[in-house]
Amino acid sequence: MNYINYLIVNKDIIIKELFNHLQIILYALPFAILIGVGTGILISKHQKLSKYVLYLTSILMTIPSPALFGIMVIILGPFKLGLGKPPAIIALVIYSLLPMIRNTLSAIKSISKEMIDSAKGMGMTEMQILFKIKIPLSLPIIMSGIRNSIVMGIGIAAIGYYISAGGLGYFIFAGLSRGRYEMIITGIILLASLGMGFNYLLLKIESLLTPKGLRFKN
Amino acid sequence: MPIKFINVSKKFKDVYAVKNLNFEIDDKKITVLIGPSGCGKTTTLKLINRLIERTSGEILINGLSIDKIDKIELRRKIGYVIQEIGLFPHYTVFDNIAVVPKLLNWPKNKIKNRVIELLNLVNLDFKEVINKYPYELSGGQRQRVGVARALAADPELLLMDEPFGAIDPINREILQDVLLNIQKKLKKTILFVTHDIREAIKLGDKIAVFKDGEIQQYDSTINLIKNPKNKFIENILGINAKLNYLEFVKVEKFIEKDFLVTNSISNINKIEKECLIIFTNKFEGFVLKTDIKKGHIKIRNDYVTPDQSVLEALNIMFKHNIHCLPVIEKNNEIKGIIKYEKIILK
Amino acid sequence: MNLFDYLFNNYQIVLQRTSEHIIVFLISWSASVLIGLLIGILITREKMQKYTNFVLTLSSIAQSIPSVAIIALVFLFFGIGKLTAIFSLFIYSLVPVIFNTASGIINIDKTIIEVAEGMGMSKKEILFKVELLIALPTIFSGIRNSAVINIATATVAAVIGGGGLGVIIFTGLAHYNVSIIFAGVLPVSILAITIDSILAILEKKLVSKGLLYEEGKL
Ligand SMILES: Nc1ncnc2c1ncn2[C@@H]1O[C@H](COP(=O)(O)OP(=O)(O)O)[C@@H](O)[C@H]1O
Ligand SMILES: [Mg+2]
Numbered sequence: 001m002n003y004i005n006y007l008i009v010n011k012d013i014i015i016k017e018l019f020n021h022l023q024i025i026l027y028a029l030p031f032a033i034l035i036g037v038g039t040g041i042l043i044s045k046h047q048k049l050s051k052y053v054l055y056l057t058s059i060l061m062t063i064p065s066p067a068l069f070g071i072m073v074i075i076l077g078p079f080k081l082g083l084g085k086p087p088a089i090i091a092l093v094i095y096s097l098l099p100m101i102r103n104t105l106s107a108i109k110s111i112s113k114e115m116i117d118s119a120k121g122m123g124m125t126e127m128q129i130l131f132k133i134k135i136p137l138s139l140p141i142i143m144s145g146i147r148n149s150i151v152m153g154i155g156i157a158a159i160g161y162y163i164s165a166g167g168l169g170y171f172i173f174a175g176l177s178r179g180r181y182e183m184i185i186t187g188i189i190l191l192a193s194l195g196m197g198f199n200y201l202l203l204k205i206e207s208l209l210t211p212k213g214l215r216f217k218n
Numbered sequence: 219m220p221i222k223f224i225n226v227s228k229k230f231k232d233v234y235a236v237k238n239l240n241f242e243i244d245d246k247k248i249t250v251l252i253g254p255s256g257c258g259k260t261t262t263l264k265l266i267n268r269l270i271e272r273t274s275g276e277i278l279i280n281g282l283s284i285d286k287i288d289k290i291e292l293r294r295k296i297g298y299v300i301q302e303i304g305l306f307p308h309y310t311v312f313d314n315i316a317v318v319p320k321l322l323n324w325p326k327n328k329i330k331n332r333v334i335e336l337l338n339l340v341n342l343d344f345k346e347v348i349n350k351y352p353y354e355l356s357g358g359q360r361q362r363v364g365v366a367r368a369l370a371a372d373p374e375l376l377l378m379d380e381p382f383g384a385i386d387p388i389n390r391e392i393l394q395d396v397l398l399n400i401q402k403k404l405k406k407t408i409l410f411v412t413h414d415i416r417e418a419i420k421l422g423d424k425i426a427v428f429k430d431g432e433i434q435q436y437d438s439t440i441n442l443i444k445n446p447k448n449k450f451i452e453n454i455l456g457i458n459a460k461l462n463y464l465e466f467v468k469v470e471k472f473i474e475k476d477f478l479v480t481n482s483i484s485n486i487n488k489i490e491k492e493c494l495i496i497f498t499n500k501f502e503g504f505v506l507k508t509d510i511k512k513g514h515i516k517i518r519n520d521y522v523t524p525d526q527s528v529l530e531a532l533n534i535m536f537k538h539n540i541h542c543l544p545v546i547e548k549n550n551e552i553k554g555i556i557k558y559e560k561i562i563l564k
Numbered sequence: 565m566n567l568f569d570y571l572f573n574n575y576q577i578v579l580q581r582t583s584e585h586i587i588v589f590l591i592s593w594s595a596s597v598l599i600g601l602l603i604g605i606l607i608t609r610e611k612m613q614k615y616t617n618f619v620l621t622l623s624s625i626a627q628s629i630p631s632v633a634i635i636a637l638v639f640l641f642f643g644i645g646k647l648t649a650i651f652s653l654f655i656y657s658l659v660p661v662i663f664n665t666a667s668g669i670i671n672i673d674k675t676i677i678e679v680a681e682g683m684g685m686s687k688k689e690i691l692f693k694v695e696l697l698i699a700l701p702t703i704f705s706g707i708r709n710s711a712v713i714n715i716a717t718a719t720v721a722a723v724i725g726g727g728g729l730g731v732i733i734f735t736g737l738a739h740y741n742v743s744i745i746f747a748g749v750l751p752v753s754i755l756a757i758t759i760d761s762i763l764a765i766l767e768k769k770l771v772s773k774g775l776l777y778e779e780g781k782l
Binding site for chain 3: 267269290291292293294295296298300302303304306307308309310317318321351352353367377
Binding site for chain 1: 567625627628629630631632633636637639640712715716717719720723724730733734736737738740742745746748749752753756757760
């Protein structure tokens with residue numbers, strides 16, 4: 001009963017921080033997708049470069065997300081951008097870039113040479129090959145990269161609280177330091193449902209975007 | 219290892235996969251199971267190594283019920299080869315072949331010698347392949363390794379489920395010859411599943427034709443071809459069965475002793491037997507009964523070796539319009555003669 | 565103010581936090597690897613295979629819940645302290661090990677298992693000589709993932725008394741002090757990259773070369 005009371009009293013702030021949280025993710029996402037998938041496609045043409053980039057992204061991805069936030073603050077500090085939403089969004093873009101570049105690269109790499117050759121043999125142009133073969137065939141893997149980034153992003157954005165970016169991190173971190181259980185519960189429920197919800201939604205989109213011929217039961 | 223099926227049935231849910239099998243598999247012979255897809259061939263094979271447990275009936279190996287033998291032990295004594303081969307991708311050729319000997323705790327040296335021996339047996343250059351992984355081999359090479367692996371612990375019984383079914387025709391022929399060669403040397407009891415009648419005729423001492431989980435006819439290859447029991451068998455055999463048979467059956471199966479030997483023909487005017495072979499310290503030619511006309515003798519030089527096909531012998535006979543031929547071993551030893559009327563199937 | 569100031573002036577603190585981080589990581593991570601492998605193996609045994617898919621689905625859902633939420637949840641039940649932190653890290657890094665072990669094993673070509681049975685391998689021999697060895701690349705990527713996730717989450721677990729380098733980072737973020745942030749970010753990044761590299765080397769040593777080209781059926 002207490003908890004419901006809390007929800008009613010605080011519904012405005014709950015909605016506000018949920019919005020803040022979504023805002024950070026949704027601002028970051030288009031940039032991350034465009035840059036990530038684009039870079040992936042561009043460098044997939046160069047064997048050596050792809051290898052280095054794959055290696056580099058795998059190293060960067062091992063850096064813990066709070067540390068990455070810290071790095072952002074450090075880098076953006078001199079530009080007076082160290083606090084608020086911008087560094088949170090930028091950090092998220094950079095962090096999500098990594099799985100997207102990775103998945104795009106490995107998706108395109110996994111398309112057999114024979115298939116590309118036979119497309120060339122049929123007289124397809126580079127552009128046609130890209131849009132009619134490479135992208136549709138890599139879409140499922142690219143999509144799963146996007147899904148991973150978003151799900152990761154939901155968690156990472158929570159750290160944004162520490163740099164005054166707002167978001168659901170408020171309920172957890174402020175709740176913990178104030179010992180306010182109802183805040184913590186609210187944070188857990190919202191973050192968990194956001195993570196699971198987006199994951200489910202994106203899985204559905206993934207399976208819709210998968211060309212029929214590539215669908216198989218897992 | 220002779221195997222006896224007594225009233226063996228296997229049901230999946232309510233459907234019989236095989237029904238009332240009653241037959242015996244001869245020791246040291248190749249028995250082929252043939253029939254359309256889904257007729258129960260694979261099930262029959264797996265009932266023997268107990269990958270599938272029968273619903274009813276009894277299977278005896280060497281007169282002993284397979285239930286009386288520990289399942290694991292039973293399987294280690296039976297070689298098993300399947301179409302998909304199923305080589306272990308994480309093992310080299312050596313380790314793949316050494317699996318069962320290692321399970322049996324053979325000493326290292328013995329295993330190594332055995333692997334080399336087996337690779338030679340399946341005509342693979344051991345130096346070239348022994349350290350390779352399956353992905354580095356061609357399909358034909360992989361199945362050779364598959365066969366070698368099955369033979370590793372020298373099992374008396376070999377179960378082969380369409381082992382060459384996924385291999386291109388040319389390599390399939392070669393692998394069949396490899397198998398026949400192995401069989402000549404090792405004399406295993408082999409149960410071989412195929413849906414290719416040509417392969418069945420080529421390899422099988424006996425053939426069992428399956429339909430809907432039951433045996434339609436079980437007979438020696440020659441009898442099956444001579445006397446197909448019904449329309450279904452005739453269809454399975456197809457129009458080329460007889461020709462196939464002649465192509466695959468070796469001359470050695472028809473050797474007769476109806477001949478005489480001489481080292482000189484200078485004073486011959488009549489031959490008591492069908493054929494007179496002239497032999498000094500090597501084969502010099504032969505003379506047929508009908509070749510002596512008014513003191514004039516015609517000497518012929520043709521012959522066949524025991525491992526040539528009957529069809530080749532027939533070709534020579536047709537070409538020269540004769541009805542028998544000497545059979546000479548490569549090292550110039552007289553084996554006998556082969557006669558036209560014995561070959562021809564009615 | 566210099567970036568390295570805090571690091572140099574307080575290197576004992578940084579060292580102490582680093583060793584704290586490593587200990588918390590090692591305890592929770594080795595427990596999750598051991599128990600994760602065990603559960604992954606158990607649920608793929610013949611008698612348990614009815615539940616394999618259920619557990620896989622469950623763990624993939626669990627992976628979509630942000631680590632912050634898990635940490636807060638464990639806090640709700642066990643309160644603040646090192647053990648709570650270790651337990652939440654254990655839970656969170658357990659999931660990828662279970663998931664990859666189970667999916668690695670069930671994705672092995674069924675005919676290979678059948679042939680192994682047909683050759684007279686016992687269930688135990690099949691597990692240790694065939695299933696685990698063939699699933700090893702997948703298992704390893706789960707273990708590596710688990711380590712990286714663990715080190716990152718351990719940073720966040722500072723907020724429930726886990727100690728470690730997270731303490732430094734969050735202190736730095738709270739004071740918007742770039743030098744302090746850096747003193748936490750640098751060692752934690754080095755730690756994550758080092759552990760992952762060690763595991764990568766181990767993986768290369770242990771995984772059979774025959775599995776490198778697993779495309780194309782054998
Ligand atoms: N594990 C199984 N469960 C249910 N039905 C099976 C199973 N294995 C085989 N069958 C059925 O048993 C019949 C015989 O199969 P099989 O022995 O594999 O045939 P073949 O090898 O001659 O193609 C088929 O109808 C098949 O569908
Ligand atoms: Mg079959």
